[in-house]
Amino acid sequence: MGNSAKTVTISSSEYEELKAKQTELEALVKYYEEQLRLAKHRQFGTSSEKGELPEQLGLFDEAENTADTNVTEPDVEEITYKRRKRVGKREEDLSGLPVETIEYSLPESEQACSDCGSVLRSVRHEIRKELKVVPATVSVALHKREIYNCASCENPDGPSTVKAPAPEPVIRGSIASPSLVAHIIHQKYVMCVPLYRQEQEWLRQGIPLSRQTMANWVIQASGDWLEPLYEKMRTHLLSHKVLHADETVCQVLREPGKKANTNSYMWLYRTSGDTCTPIVLYEYQPTRSSSHPKRFLDGWSGYLHADGYSGYHNLPPSITVVGCWVHMRRKFEEALKSMPEYERKGSSAQEAIRRIGKLFHLEDLWQGLPPDERQKLRLEQSKPLADGFFAWINSLPMKDILPKMPMGKAVKYANDQRRWLDSFWLDGRLELSNNRAENSIRPFVMGRKNWLFCNSQKGARASSVVYSIIETAKANGLKPFEYLNFLFETLPSATTRQIDELLPWGVGVPLRCKV
Numbered sequence: 001m002g003n004s005a006k007t008v009t010i011s012s013s014e015y016e017e018l019k020a021k022q023t024e025l026e027a028l029v030k031y032y033e034e035q036l037r038l039a040k041h042r043q044f045g046t047s048s049e050k051g052e053l054p055e056q057l058g059l060f061d062e063a064e065n066t067a068d069t070n071v072t073e074p075d076v077e078e079i080t081y082k083r084r085k086r087v088g089k090r091e092e093d094l095s096g097l098p099v100e101t102i103e104y105s106l107p108e109s110e111q112a113c114s115d116c117g118s119v120l121r122s123v124r125h126e127i128r129k130e131l132k133v134v135p136a137t138v139s140v141a142l143h144k145r146e147i148y149n150c151a152s153c154e155n156p157d158g159p160s161t162v163k164a165p166a167p168e169p170v171i172r173g174s175i176a177s178p179s180l181v182a183h184i185i186h187q188k189y190v191m192c193v194p195l196y197r198q199e200q201e202w203l204r205q206g207i208p209l210s211r212q213t214m215a216n217w218v219i220q221a222s223g224d225w226l227e228p229l230y231e232k233m234r235t236h237l238l239s240h241k242v243l244h245a246d247e248t249v250c251q252v253l254r255e256p257g258k259k260a261n262t263n264s265y266m267w268l269y270r271t272s273g274d275t276c277t278p279i280v281l282y283e284y285q286p287t288r289s290s291s292h293p294k295r296f297l298d299g300w301s302g303y304l305h306a307d308g309y310s311g312y313h314n315l316p317p318s319i320t321v322v323g324c325w326v327h328m329r330r331k332f333e334e335a336l337k338s339m340p341e342y343e344r345k346g347s348s349a350q351e352a353i354r355r356i357g358k359l360f361h362l363e364d365l366w367q368g369l370p371p372d373e374r375q376k377l378r379l380e381q382s383k384p385l386a387d388g389f390f391a392w393i394n395s396l397p398m399k400d401i402l403p404k405m406p407m408g409k410a411v412k413y414a415n416d417q418r419r420w421l422d423s424f425w426l427d428g429r430l431e432l433s434n435n436r437a438e439n440s441i442r443p444f445v446m447g448r449k450n451w452l453f454c455n456s457q458k459g460a461r462a463s464s465v466v467y468s469i470i471e472t473a474k475a476n477g478l479k480p481f482e483y484l485n486f487l488f489e490t491l492p493s494a495t496t497r498q499i500d501e502l503l504p505w506g507v508g509v510p511l512r513c514k515v
Contacts (some may be wrong), residue, residue, distance in 0.1 A: 100132065138205060141177060168492035171220055178488030181221050184214050186481040189443075189466050194451035215459060222462035225491040228499055230281070230465045233472060236503075237279045241302035242272040242429050245293060245312065246437035248445055251453040252460050255286060266464060267292055268441045272305065274371070274429040277505040278475040280440045282464040284457070290314045303427060305434045308417050323420030326433035329356045331410035338406045348393075348400050349407055355389045363432055375428030383425050390418060440471055469504075473513075476504040482513040 010018075111120045146164040153160060170178045187193040195211035202209040237243070250266040258264075265288050270280040285292045290311035297304070301318035307327045315321065329352075336349040344350055362382050366374045393401075393411050401408040414421075424430050444467055454460040473483045483504065490502060501508030 182484035244437035280471040284460040324434040335406035371428030
């Protein structure tokens, strides 16, 4: 017997119910497919925002799109030129290094021609350059301080003594020198080498220097000498009217009232691009509560760049929060990545990215302009584009922006953040993104991947101070190790009035600390 189709009669209401169920299941399948593509991208795709999407290559090709191909090309003028010999970049990079010349000559007994026996003469040199490395060497510095007294004085308390001047130690009662403490800090906080690996390296050199000892040195040196600079930098930071803020997780093992695996936070505050003395400050806090930026910024008024975290939206009225267009753009990029490749071209997500890209393109064109002139151009050209963007996303068909779909989430996020995104047009010093803060917090995130956690609150506090000094030094064109070494040599004998001169941009910083 052959198979025969069986006809089932159902009512119109049952048919509509089945059709709705089918639509719901199709939407659910599409949702899971999008989540799968996003998960694959997060796991295997590039993490850079630059060049992720081939479709973005056409964002700023309006000239090509509008070009008239019928216009006759101008005559080509034949130009002849002589290629100039350029000085290689390698030569320029090595020009500031000391040179050790090693000469090779024939012994006098061999300086005779093999054919006629005449004396050979030198006519030229064959030269090659090598970059030579001398590994770090460790030695003991023995400080002998002369002490004098007067044998002729008849002092009942004994003869008075006079000591020869000598620098104060960076840590009393220890073998730590300024260069040793600076090296340990540089290895951990700049090169991301955790203390346990440094301990192993010291042992390979025959020096039993434990990680606990090194941790204690870092905490003590930070508290004694770097914190006064940190507080001065904080005062200078809060004198600026435009700041950036961000935060990231920081695990602290021994924290009162908290389990070892719970998150603490490292907050970051930094200056914007409107200053020639950039400042980057980290602050450790046990929670992500909005009370922390409120306390840190207490009494301050101005513009604060931040991401979409709601903790920044509860600050006093004197602080105007400026939203980040990059964070908003990422939502549309996720929506684009969640689509099959054949659906991406001409999609709403791609169009959203293109429209946002125009704003960043204009900012690139106006980068070197004074704030007032930039502000005028923004109101004339940039703000109408932004208003048009929001009008466009809110005119999209409902089927394209379903709430649970990535595109729907992106549109909702954009509308929810518009109040703070629109703050950008208030001042010419403001920026479209909070990338400055994200770039400044990245060194901490990279270090965290290696040393994983802080052991105690004191260690977390010391880390925030050390990172602040190092990142501010780097932002001001200083070499972190040389600057730290200079500070630990100078601060133990310095007065309070000298601290301003020792800040990363201070007049007391020697030339050897500068890049």
